[in-house]
Amino acid sequence: MILITGAAGFIGAHLSRRLTQDGYDVIGVDNLNEYYDVQLKRDRLKWLQSENFKFHELGLENGAELNAVFERYNPRIVINLAAQAGVRYSLENPSAYISSNITGFTNILEACRHYKVDHLIYASSSSVYGANKKIPFAVTDSVDHPVSLYAATKKSNELMAHTYSHLFGLPTTGLRFFTVYGPWGRPDMAYFSFTGKILAGKPIQIFNHGEMRRDFTYIDDIVEGIVRLIDCPPANRPESELSSSTAPYKIYNIGNNQPVELMKFVRILEQHLDRKAVMELLPMQPGDVKETFADIEELKKDTGFSPSTSLEQGLRNFVSWYLDYYQINESAVSTKTNDGR
Numbered sequence: 131m132i133l134i135t136g137a138a139g140f141i142g143a144h145l146s147r148r149l150t151q152d153g154y155d156v157i158g159v160d161n162l163n164e165y166y167d168v169q170l171k172r173d174r175l176k177w178l179q180s181e182n183f184k185f186h187e188l189g190l191e192n193g194a195e196l197n198a199v200f201e202r203y204n205p206r207i208v209i210n211l212a213a214q215a216g217v218r219y220s221l222e223n224p225s226a227y228i229s230s231n232i233t234g235f236t237n238i239l240e241a242c243r244h245y246k247v248d249h250l251i252y253a254s255s256s257s258v259y260g261a262n263k264k265i266p267f268a269v270t271d272s273v274d275h276p277v278s279l280y281a282a283t284k285k286s287n288e289l290m291a292h293t294y295s296h297l298f299g300l301p302t303t304g305l306r307f308f309t310v311y312g313p314w315g316r317p318d319m320a321y322f323s324f325t326g327k328i329l330a331g332k333p334i335q336i337f338n339h340g341e342m343r344r345d346f347t348y349i350d351d352i353v354e355g356i357v358r359l360i361d362c363p364p365a366n367r368p369e370s371e372l373s374s375s376t377a378p379y380k381i382y383n384i385g386n387n388q389p390v391e392l393m394k395f396v397r398i399l400e401q402h403l404d405r406k407a408v409m410e411l412l413p414m415q416p417g418d419v420k421e422t423f424a425d426i427e428e429l430k431k432d433t434g435f436s437p438s439t440s441l442e443q444g445l446r447n448f449v450s451w452y453l454d455y456y457q458i459n460e461s462a463v464s465t466k467t468n469d470g471r
Contacts (some may be wrong), residue, residue, distance in 0.1 A: 132360070133157045135190060135238065136212035139277050140165035140316050141175035141253070141307070141352060145209065147148060148353050150180040157203050159196075160212065161189035165219070165226075168316045173455075174314055190234030193241075200245045203241065207360055210252040211450035213283075215469035216318055217257060218415060220280040239294045247300065249363035252358065254288055254304040256345070256385065256422045257281035266389075266423035269306070269381045277419065288381060295377035301363035302378070308385030308424045312349030312444055313451030321346075321445070325452055328407045334391065338414040343389040343421040348447075355384045358433035385424025386437045398442055404448040 132149060136142040148155050162171050175185060183191025184203075188195045190212055209317055214220075214230040229354050234272040235252070242250045258266045276282040291302040324334045364380040414420070429435045452458075 131155050131157065131203055131205045132207040132209065133159065133203065134211060135159045136210070136253075137178075137185065139173050139211055139215075140174075140312075140314060141310060141349065141356075142211040143178050143209070143314055143373045144312075144349050144353050145356055146183060146293070147178035147180075148357060149179065150183045152357070153182070155182045156184070157199065157205060158183060159188055159190075160185070160186040161198060161285045162187055162467065163189075165214065165216070166470040170314075170317065177314070178262040182283075183411055189230070190237050191229050196237050197241055197244075200241045201420075204245060206248045208238065208247050208250045209356065209360075210235065210250065213253060215280070215316065217278045217280050219318070221416060224279050227279050227283050231280075232286060234246040234464045235287050235290060238288060239300070242300055243294060249360070250291070250300060250302045251359060252287060252291060252302065252304055253284075254306045254381065255281065255284040256306050256308040256383070256424065257286045257419075258288070258306060259422070260419065264422060266387070267306075267383065268425040269383055269428055277316055278416075292377060293378045295364075295379035296375065299363070299366075299378060302380070303359055303364060304381045305359075306381065306383045306385075306424075307352065308347050308383065308422055310347050310349055310352050312448050315349070315448065321395070321448065322400065322405065322452075324396065325403065328400065328403050328405050329431065329458065331405075331408065333408040333410040334396070335410050335412055336396070337412050338420060339411045340391075340393045340409075340421065341424070342392040344392065344395070345385040345387065345389045345393065345422045345424045346441055346444070347384070347386040347424075347437060350436040350443035351386065351439050352384060355382075355429060355433070355435045358435055362433060371416040375412050382432075383424040383426050384429060384435075385422070385426060386441075386443075387424050387426050388437075389421060389423040390441055395441070395445075398445050399449070402446050 138160035258273040364378045
């Protein structure tokens, strides 16, 4: 039995669907908050529905309700993907990040501890690398200089997980995701909003005047990496292997390992949409970083993982889904995707 939090989210829905198709029994949890279009989340739940998927609407901040789910199902594996997402939104509503990402994650750790879960896998983020200058980002790099509250909460999750691994022997694996994209994605992500605006003939905002690179990672590759880790909980390590910790604790980067210039990304998107983008070039946003680049050698070594989806194919798949989901005529796109969703 696998419990997935954030099951109505972008990664959570894809992972839940994959695991149910693989024959796992999955319990999905999500609070269906209004950070972006709730109908999209409900449609994801319809898309992934199967006989071996059960859903509970609740927030991780509610420890009593969360414990009731653990009591009822006694999951052996927990994959925590629920969080308040978004770097820029953390500048406007910091309390949402403390409530969801800190209090909520504490409740997950406590439930995993008391119900003796075999393996907790949880979402961290490439944002933890913050102001790091060394490229590519490696899991051994210092992550002591976050540049957004969102990143700080994710770094906090890693520290909290290590504490529970050390004190209670809870095997924990943290995943630093790098710019995930694809069908059923998040409307607050740049590629999603770019698509709606390009189709509607509206300008897209390009920060740092386009001088940015991202390690865009297709959703199927992300899901494959997670699936490979489910049955690979970290073990206690001897003193000689790692001087700072002997706990059953591990962190991985999970990305494409091929950063792409933002302007190249926009050009590929234009090709698939058969439209030219109107661009508004702007300075760097507070809390943002110029480049992300995942060193995934640890994940390759431990699981054989290797991303296989090109950016061209991934964006083609996304555009195809987008046009189908929003049943494109252009006026419908303008109404549905540029009203804050």
